[in-house]
Amino acid sequence: MMSGAARVFVPAHVTGFFSVHRRSDPLATGSRGAGVTLTDGAMVTVRPSEQFALRVDGEALTIPPVETVATELEATPAIDVELGAPLGAGFGISGAIALGTAFGINRVFETTRTANELVSIAHAAEVTAGTGLGDVVAQHRGGAPIRLEPGAPGIGKLDSIPDRRQIEYVSFGELSTIDVLSGDTDRIDHAGHAALQSLRETPTFEQFMRASREFSQDAGLETEQLRTVIEDVEAAGGLAAMAMLGRTVFAIDGGLSAAGYDPRECEMAASGVTLNP
Amino acid sequence: MMSGAARVFVPAHVTGFFSVHRRSDPLATGSRGAGVTLTDGAMVTVRPSEQFALRVDGEALTIPPVETVATELEATPAIDVELGAPLGAGFGISGAIALGTAFGINRVFETTRTANELVSIAHAAEVTAGTGLGDVVAQHRGGAPIRLEPGAPGIGKLDSIPDRRQIEYVSFGELSTIDVLSGDTDRIDHAGHAALQSLRETPTFEQFMRASREFSQDAGLETEQLRTVIEDVEAAGGLAAMAMLGRTVFAIDGGLSAAGYDPRECEMAASGVTLNP
Numbered sequence: 001m002m003s004g005a006a007r008v009f010v011p012a013h014v015t016g017f018f019s020v021h022r023r024s025d026p027l028a029t030g031s032r033g034a035g036v037t038l039t040d041g042a043m044v045t046v047r048p049s050e051q052f053a054l055r056v057d058g059e060a061l062t063i064p065p066v067e068t069v070a071t072e073l074e075a076t077p078a079i080d081v082e083l084g085a086p087l088g089a090g091f092g093i094s095g096a097i098a099l100g101t102a103f104g105i106n107r108v109f110e111t112t113r114t115a116n117e118l119v120s121i122a123h124a125a126e127v128t129a130g131t132g133l134g135d136v137v138a139q140h141r142g143g144a145p146i147r148l149e150p151g152a153p154g155i156g157k158l159d160s161i162p163d164r165r166q167i168e169y170v171s172f173g174e175l176s177t178i179d180v181l182s183g184d185t186d187r188i189d190h191a192g193h194a195a196l197q198s199l200r201e202t203p204t205f206e207q208f209m210r211a212s213r214e215f216s217q218d219a220g221l222e223t224e225q226l227r228t229v230i231e232d233v234e235a236a237g238g239l240a241a242m243a244m245l246g247r248t249v250f251a252i253d254g255g256l257s258a259a260g261y262d263p264r265e266c267e268m269a270a271s272g273v274t275l276n277p
Numbered sequence: 278m279m280s281g282a283a284r285v286f287v288p289a290h291v292t293g294f295f296s297v298h299r300r301s302d303p304l305a306t307g308s309r310g311a312g313v314t315l316t317d318g319a320m321v322t323v324r325p326s327e328q329f330a331l332r333v334d335g336e337a338l339t340i341p342p343v344e345t346v347a348t349e350l351e352a353t354p355a356i357d358v359e360l361g362a363p364l365g366a367g368f369g370i371s372g373a374i375a376l377g378t379a380f381g382i383n384r385v386f387e388t389t390r391t392a393n394e395l396v397s398i399a400h401a402a403e404v405t406a407g408t409g410l411g412d413v414v415a416q417h418r419g420g421a422p423i424r425l426e427p428g429a430p431g432i433g434k435l436d437s438i439p440d441r442r443q444i445e446y447v448s449f450g451e452l453s454t455i456d457v458l459s460g461d462t463d464r465i466d467h468a469g470h471a472a473l474q475s476l477r478e479t480p481t482f483e484q485f486m487r488a489s490r491e492f493s494q495d496a497g498l499e500t501e502q503l504r505t506v507i508e509d510v511e512a513a514g515g516l517a518a519m520a521m522l523g524r525t526v527f528a529i530d531g532g533l534s535a536a537g538y539d540p541r542e543c544e545m546a547a548s549g550v551t552l553n554p
Contacts, residue, residue: 103439106439107439107440112479112480112481113439113480114423114436114437114438114439114477114480115420115436115437115438115439116436116437118439142548143392146391153436154434157431159391159392159393159394159430160391160392160393161391161392162380162383162384162390162391162392162395162552163384163552164551164552164553200391202389203389203390203391204389270548270551270552270554271419271547271548271549271551272548274441274547274548275439275440275441275547276441277547
């Protein structure tokens with residue numbers, strides 16, 4: 001049975017630091033780390049159709065995990081996405097579209113899954129495609145999730161930083177998630193564990209920003225361009241860090257504006273994936 | 278260190294069905310079951326003070342779990358609560374105030390806890406006071422939580438119904454949670470397990486309403502007055518159920534209006550506990 005269109009909002013998710021945890025089961029694979037979900041994100045509209053179709057900001061696009069989600073749910077949706085944050089720049093947008101598609105299909109095609117089942121399908125699709133390890137579980141939760149243990153709901157473990165902040169960001173474009181995650185991640189994992197340890201000791205948003213900055217340096221992921229922006233914010237007395245994995249810098253307390261940049265402003269998302277927003 | 282006032286919104290939580298699970302550890306004690314969080318709820322304002330004080334809609338009130346939360350966090354807050362749903366009528370309001378107080382204290386007094394730690398403190402306070410078993414974990418999550426396993430975060434397990442609906446309710450006042458929960462709960466537990474089983478098989482909001490109605494009858498909790506209202510809604514083609522534990526009936530799809538009642542209308546909450554709403 002099918003009913004009319006479903007609209008689903010999924011917040012963008014900026015990871016500040018992470019470590020990679022691969023298992024043979026994609027549901028048990030994922031990342032530890034922490035990030036922040038944003039009121040900017042993806043508005044995903046799912047309609048019943050005879051054939052799978054995906055349009056992002058009006059253009060036909062191929063995003064493998066989104067197709068996997070539809071296949072897993074045995075549905076052929078027509079999906080239209082309006083983006084509030086750029087693709088490929090560290091905002092977890094492929095995960096957002098996969099997750100929004102899962103929730104939208106469940107409503108339109110009445111596939112009768114629970115929220116955890118839909119999150120699991122989107123998480124496994126992202127892991128298998130190599131496009132993300134922790135965005136989907138974070139985007140389901142909202143807020144500022146701490147990923148204590150990797151994996152889908154029922155396997156992974158989440159906590160969060162009990163705060164809500166204004167976030168600013170500037171983005172200079174793509175960094176390939178697949179390239180970074182498919183290489184040797186030892187240096188990343190070591191830096192990610194240290195960052196998580198420091199955040200668990202002092203679970204504040206300020207500490208999250210500091211741990212994230214330290215991570216991007218120690219993991220060797222900070223480009224020259226991003227380093228300059230982060231140091232400009234720090235010189236003006238603010239806190240900034242790099243979005244994993246993209247050429248994006250984010251800051252709190254108006255730090256980018258204070259340093260003379262012209263950032264996009266938004267807020268931490270209070271809720272995760274939201275039907276009929 | 279203390280900073281200015283913190284405002285925290287916590288959604289009301291209406292339980293449709295439940296079973297009771299007591300352990301020696303209050304963090305492992307709780308309920309299985311399912312419910313729905315509402316955009317009506319408690320707006321909790323926490324200010325630094327020299328002495329604990331609680332006012333609800335302008336009147337000084339004693340709610341033991343709220344005092345326990347403050348004691349656990351070694352803080353002396355002045356708490357002002359504006360209620361959007363009545364106390365004692367099955368909306369989980371004592372849990373909402375306890376949870377809002379925990380998050381508010383953490384911000385104002387900078388007690389540096391994670392979200393899970395704050396939820397655990399409020400959950401244990403409710404369990405120990407006998408005022409609730411599952412509201413706090415549900416109110417942290419938002420949406421329509423399914424409590425698969427009882428207990429605080431890290432011990433209990435949650436899923437949810439991936440839907441968002443308009444909710445109507447009429448309330449005729451109090452039913453003592455402590456009296457019902459302190460007695461023999463065998464009949465409740467048996468009916469609660471059957472209801473959870475049926476919802477897990479068909480995790481839709483309609484099935485939640487049906488399972489909840491069946492539960493209130495099988496558990497022997499439905500009063501004559503509430504039965505009349507529920508049957509009026511059903512006679513008009515709608516779905517209604519009793520809020521556990523209160524003299525409150527809730528319905529979807531305008532069912533109470535269609536049956537000639539003058540209900541309060543709200544929505545399923547998209548987010549759980551929210552700082553600076």
